[in-house]
Amino acid sequence: MVDKPVSMERKLFRIFNYVGAAFVFFGISYFIYDNWEVLNTFTKIFSTLGAAVAAYVAALLMYFYNKESSSSSAFFMIAGLVLPIGLFVTLNVYGYAPNFLTSLSVFTICFLIFLISQIYFKRNLLLFFSILFATLFFVSFISYLISKSSFNYMYMTQYELMGIGLTYLLLGRYLDIYSHYTLTGPLYLIGGFFLLAASFSLGAGFVAPDDNAWRVITGLLIFLAFILSIPLKSKSLLYLGSIFLVCYVIDLSAHLENVFGHLGWPFVLILFGFLLMLMGYGFIFIYKKIR
Amino acid sequence: MKKNLLLYLAILIPTLMIITTAINVIYFNINKIPAQNFLYTILQNSSQQICATEFKSKILFPEYNDNHPGTHTIVDCSTLPIYLYDFNMGSSKTISLSQAKSLLGHTHKLYPPTKREANDLTVSTDGYKIKTYCQKDFGLVWFADQSADEICLVKDHYQKPLNISAPNGAYNFIFITWVKQ
Numbered sequence: 001m002v003d004k005p006v007s008m009e010r011k012l013f014r015i016f017n018y019v020g021a022a023f024v025f026f027g028i029s030y031f032i033y034d035n036w037e038v039l040n041t042f043t044k045i046f047s048t049l050g051a052a053v054a055a056y057v058a059a060l061l062m063y064f065y066n067k068e069s070s071s072s073s074a075f076f077m078i079a080g081l082v083l084p085i086g087l088f089v090t091l092n093v094y095g096y097a098p099n100f101l102t103s104l105s106v107f108t109i110c111f112l113i114f115l116i117s118q119i120y121f122k123r124n125l126l127l128f129f130s131i132l133f134a135t136l137f138f139v140s141f142i143s144y145l146i147s148k149s150s151f152n153y154m155y156m157t158q159y160e161l162m163g164i165g166l167t168y169l170l171l172g173r174y175l176d177i178y179s180h181y182t183l184t185g186p187l188y189l190i191g192g193f194f195l196l197a198a199s200f201s202l203g204a205g206f207v208a209p210d211d212n213a214w215r216v217i218t219g220l221l222i223f224l225a226f227i228l229s230i231p232l233k234s235k236s237l238l239y240l241g242s243i244f245l246v247c248y249v250i251d252l253s254a255h256l257e258n259v260f261g262h263l264g265w266p267f268v269l270i271l272f273g274f275l276l277m278l279m280g281y282g283f284i285f286i287y288k289k290i291r
Numbered sequence: 292m293k294k295n296l297l298l299y300l301a302i303l304i305p306t307l308m309i310i311t312t313a314i315n316v317i318y319f320n321i322n323k324i325p326a327q328n329f330l331y332t333i334l335q336n337s338s339q340q341i342c343a344t345e346f347k348s349k350i351l352f353p354e355y356n357d358n359h360p361g362t363h364t365i366v367d368c369s370t371l372p373i374y375l376y377d378f379n380m381g382s383s384k385t386i387s388l389s390q391a392k393s394l395l396g397h398t399h400k401l402y403p404p405t406k407r408e409a410n411d412l413t414v415s416t417d418g419y420k421i422k423t424y425c426q427k428d429f430g431l432v433w434f435a436d437q438s439a440d441e442i443c444l445v446k447d448h449y450q451k452p453l454n455i456s457a458p459n460g461a462y463n464f465i466f467i468t469w470v471k472q
Contacts, residue, residue, distance in 0.1 A: 134305075138305045138308075138309065141309050142308070142309065142312055145309070145312045145313050145316050146312070146316070148316055148320070149315070149316040149319070149320060150319065150320055150321060150322070150323075150449055150450065150451055151319055151448045151449055151450065152448045152449075152450050153312075153315075153448075154448070159308070160308075163304055163305055163308045164305070166304055167301045167304050167305055170297050170298075170300050170301035170304070171297075171298070171301045173297050174295075174297040174298045174301065177297070
């Protein structure tokens with residue numbers, strides 16, 4: 001499963017295909033939204049679930065006709081975008097309003113369909129939808145379980161984001177090893193952002209109460225982001241590390257004022273200035289290592 | 292094997308989170324019942340909001356009467372029902388004013404309305420509170436599975452929706468006081 005080099009013409013062809021597929025998706029969504037009250041049951045299901053199934057079948061036919069063609073990817077994209085809408089609409093029409101159980105069912109079905117498709121057809125787009133629906137399946141499963149609990153689990157959003165972020169980083173590295181570069185960069189970027197943002201929000205105190213343990217962990221994660229950007233050759237991790245380091249220092253500065261009293265702010269400004277200079281040198285040094 | 296280890300870890304992390312959450316939910320899914328029941332009323336429309344304080348005073352303070360200064364004649368508060376929520380039955384029933392006063396007994400040492408703030412009647416003797424919503428962090432969701440009319444029994448992190456229907460909105464639910472069982 002190695003990414004083959006693609007010519008400029010094929011890249012442009014793919015871009016047009018994907019943009020066209022996105023317009024088809026928005027058109028179907030707006031049609032349903034605007035005409036929901038006047039459409040009958042059959043039309044609601046036919047124009048959503050029917051469109052998704054038709055797009056999927058068209059993609060299969062195009063794939064078997066010409067496996068090298070990107071045309072099938074555009075129809076797989078339409079199917080991936082419209083299928084969850086079609087399933088929600090179908091369940092809603094038959095009396096199952098959107099709730100935790102229907103979401104879990106819809107995303108389980110979408111995840112299984114696209115996972116099996118990816119195993120068989122091995123396309124980047126199918127891999128993207130597999131990861132996307134796996135994430136939505138995970139989120140909806142956790143939400144469904146929590147809806148059945150008697151207790152309020154605090155900060156579940158942050159823990160979910162950290163789990164998803166760590167998973168994305170591991171998946172990104174796995175794809176990188178297999179020279180499957182298309183999704184590696186986005187997985188590093190989104191995974192790194194989720195992990196750092198969730199950890200920072202737990203330690204910083206604007207979402208959760210000030211927690212020094214998480215503040216220390218956030219510092220370690222930021223340090224790791226810089227270190228790992230070199231072996232992983234990821235500029236995303238380098239940029240994320242820099243941005244979150246600035247946020248981290250700003251958060252710490254509020255506490256330095258408590259320690260140093262009225263000398264706190266001048267001391268913070270001086271420290272911040274030297275830190276920025278150091279960051280600049282470090283950033284250039286690591287950037288050259290990545291290149 | 293080393294290359295696939297990353298894939299296995301990527302699958303293992305969310306799987307472990309789901310299993311851990313499921314075990315927590317199943318193992319700690321207990322049904323707590325307070326040692327007291329409680330009285331409440333449901334306003335029939337938003338204009339009766341003005342009745343809430345007057346109604347509570349009528350039940351809680353024996354010296355309160357209909358000629359108390361501040362009684363108004365604009366809105367009819369006399370038709371408001373008094374409900375007793377019984378935790379053992381898991382349901383409510385309508386009771387009279389005299390029955391409500393007899394249930395009150397010596398549950399709390401009550402002060403005149405001018406010192407009403409000295410009475411924290413919203414917390415039961417064993418630490419439970421009644422809220423007009425059940426707050427949960429469901430994680431990354433884009434809709435709420437809970438009606439805005441949900442009345443919730445709360446103690447620390449424990450929450451349980453009660454079998455109380457507030458047809459015109461939870462803001463019309465007026466908690467009065469905790470009473471003996």
